[in-house]
Amino acid sequence: MNLPLRHPAVAGRFYPQDRETLRGDVEAFLSTGEVSKPALGCVAPHAGYIYSGAVAGAVYSALIVPRRCLVLCPNHTGKGRPLAIISEGAWETPLGSVPIDAALAGALRKQFPLLTEDTEAHLSEHAIEVQLPFLLRRNPQITFVPIALGTGQFEILEKLGNAVADVLRQHAEAVLIVASSDMNHYENDRITREKDHQAIEQMLAMDARGLFDVVMREQISMCGFGPTVVMLTAAKRLGATSAELVAYATSGDVSGDREAVVGYAGVVVR
DSSP: OOEEEEEESTTTTOOOHHHHHHHHHHHHOSSSSOOOOSSSSSOOOSSSSHHHHHHHHHHHHBBBOEEEEEEEEEEEEEEOEEEEESSSSEEEEEEEEEBBOHHHHHHHHHHHHEEEOOHHHHHHTTTTGGHHHHHHHHHHHOOEEEEEEEEOOOOHHHHHHHHHHHHHOOOOSSSEEEOOOOOOOEEEEHHHHHHHHHHHHHHTTHHHHHHHHHHHHHHOOTTTTHHHHHHHHHHHTTTOOOOOEEEEEEHHHOOOSSSSEEEEEEEEEE
16 A cells, blocks of 8 residues: 655755755754753744754754654644644655654544544645654654644643643653744844743743743744643643753844844753
8 A cells, every 4th residue: 555655845945955965954953062861842943944953953952852753833824624633654855754653643533533634734834844854863763743733722732732641651662742833923033032032931831821821912923832832731741840941043143134033942841
């Protein structure tokens, strides 16, 4: 049986399409000197590598990537279902194909039936795709489950986080939960840093509800707050005791334009 293969949507735009160029760039971003330790979850940015690659590299350098990963992202395109999972096949990258963990995906769908099998939400979405070269370089044997979230309802996100924890608790093998997210968008650098650090404060406290509330109250345009709420909820239920900010930057650090920036935070939860 031929299983579905998702082809890259943003290779050559968000990151290099050429295999060797991409390999070199990712390895350069991973050369941070961070000490790799096991982790339950993380927040990693998903912009073009020229802007956010250094922050993503710091995240993936600081943690040990196990064979199995759950990668959650926001739905930027508005296509497909609000809780979209893909349960079989593989995703192609210039560094090789990454198989979907069908067993883990099936267990998640059984535990949380609101998850819907849906390729449309993932077809043009970049926020998981850009994580895969980093994950693949850190562990060439990885399998993963992709979930795109198009809902901002806290109760649903919390329930999904609890379901993720219930499923992962039943697995003896470690599973890394990746929340793909950029931070505040298109305000000036000063405002963005102020807003982002309010959100980061809640992430470091591992307070999923606090993160949701501050994002809503302060109008922080953190695109992946939903995936981060899910990750924090699950990690805390799985026994996480600490969260660390390993890197922070804005696009202005690269472009020099401080009038309209995007923030990038790298957080590791253990």
